[in-house]
Amino acid sequence: MTFKELGIIEPILKALTAEGYTTPTPIQEKSIPILLKGKDLLGCAQTGTGKTAAFSIPIIQQLVMDRESNPQQRKIRTLVVTPTRELAIQIGENFTSYSRFTGIKNTVIFGGIKQGRQTDALRKGVDVLIATPGRLLDLMNQGFISLRDIKYAVLDEADQMLDMGFIHDIKKIIAKLPENRQSLFFSATMPPAIVELSKKILGDFERVTIKPQQATAEKVEQGVYFVTKKNKPSLLIHLLEKDPNDSALVFSRTKHGANKIVKQLAKADIKADAIHGNKSQNARQKALGDFKDGELKVLIATDIAARGIDVEELSLVINYDLPNVPETYVHRIGRTGRASASGVALSFCDAEERPYLKDIQKLINQQVPVIADHPYVDDGSEEIPLVEKKHHNNRQKPRTGHSNPRGGRNNNHSRNRNNRPKRD
Numbered sequence: 001m002t003f004k005e006l007g008i009i010e011p012i013l014k015a016l017t018a019e020g021y022t023t024p025t026p027i028q029e030k031s032i033p034i035l036l037k038g039k040d041l042l043g044c045a046q047t048g049t050g051k052t053a054a055f056s057i058p059i060i061q062q063l064v065m066d067r068e069s070n071p072q073q074r075k076i077r078t079l080v081v082t083p084t085r086e087l088a089i090q091i092g093e094n095f096t097s098y099s100r101f102t103g104i105k106n107t108v109i110f111g112g113i114k115q116g117r118q119t120d121a122l123r124k125g126v127d128v129l130i131a132t133p134g135r136l137l138d139l140m141n142q143g144f145i146s147l148r149d150i151k152y153a154v155l156d157e158a159d160q161m162l163d164m165g166f167i168h169d170i171k172k173i174i175a176k177l178p179e180n181r182q183s184l185f186f187s188a189t190m191p192p193a194i195v196e197l198s199k200k201i202l203g204d205f206e207r208v209t210i211k212p213q214q215a216t217a218e219k220v221e222q223g224v225y226f227v228t229k230k231n232k233p234s235l236l237i238h239l240l241e242k243d244p245n246d247s248a249l250v251f252s253r254t255k256h257g258a259n260k261i262v263k264q265l266a267k268a269d270i271k272a273d274a275i276h277g278n279k280s281q282n283a284r285q286k287a288l289g290d291f292k293d294g295e296l297k298v299l300i301a302t303d304i305a306a307r308g309i310d311v312e313e314l315s316l317v318i319n320y321d322l323p324n325v326p327e328t329y330v331h332r333i334g335r336t337g338r339a340s341a342s343g344v345a346l347s348f349c350d351a352e353e354r355p356y357l358k359d360i361q362k363l364i365n366q367q368v369p370v371i372a373d374h375p376y377v378d379d380g381s382e383e384i385p386l387v388e389k390k391h392h393n394n395r396q397k398p399r400t401g402h403s404n405p406r407g408g409r410n411n412n413h414s415r416n417r418n419n420r421p422k423r424d
């Protein structure tokens, strides 16, 4: 299947070729025909699947068609609501890329910065508005934005918006949308509250599901290190020093933890920066920009801050802490192995995190191969002089020589898999 066969018009095809996209991803192949028919869509998919292009390409195409049949003054005809500023910026960049030969214009609005530039852009006129919920409502209340001309409405990462407490804002926004519109609703998970919310926005819809295991198992090579909490910094330094030129995104469960990792790496002369909610908007954008440009090789992120991160050539994701919500693991490892690229996701798992690993393996329906060949293996012995014995009864012995369920490869994972020495 090609984009041309999906009926995409020439100016967009030209932009996709310039982006280097040769074939549509599964979600694009499934969603584009539904959306070009004008139907509503419920997309159950995470980032990393090509979801943004799956909705932005057909929307741009319809905006071009609408304009041809009814040339009029530029009005906001598409609204995309998304939970974080990083994600909003990312979506804006996607729209800009795919619409560059069409004359369709977009702008992005989000909180945490002054509104002047955003309202200036709105005054000049845009076809597509990408917004986080709080700033959108704020500018609507101030009279800078009207939703009355919206024909295409997208709610992106709905489960995350719910987690972040945006539900009331979302309901207020939905209430202002005109009846006659096409609605798109995307969520990585579908708990009952999300299904309920989807009913408020969708009319007669079709559903497209891209399962997490399709996204993870096929493209991302995974591995887990059993390591004590105390040895996690040393193991991280060990891995980062192996391939200093590769970009690594390191996940920390907490903001405090993220700052601590930056300091520990600094002591080993590894430059890293952290992005999380306590950092200013400018500091976050700067760190993210440096990371995308390749100037900063190691970025430490909390889950929410990492939502919008899309970095080409991101070869490695490290879960310094395992998340207690298994879906979060899928989101995290989706940062690498984007669309057609392949990537590696390595996880550190201490004794307390073993149950989380179990939940993750259940969700992705596969065993994450254990990497036993490293200098900081948690074999339980290390803590004997320090820790009360009772822990040992619960601790699973690390497996050695565990076979990789994907077959073919030895258990000596690293991002530089082929060159890595067997042991240091």
Ligand code: AMP
Binding pocket: 020, 021, 022, 023, 024, 025, 028, 046, 047, 048, 049, 050, 051, 052, 053, 310, 311, 312, 338, 339, 340
């Ligand atoms: P998303 O799931 O929207 O966050 O997209 C994941 C990544 O895949 C982004 O870096 C896109 O630029 C890239 N991408 C989207 N569609 C394609 C495609 N058909 N071929 C190659 N890369 C793509």
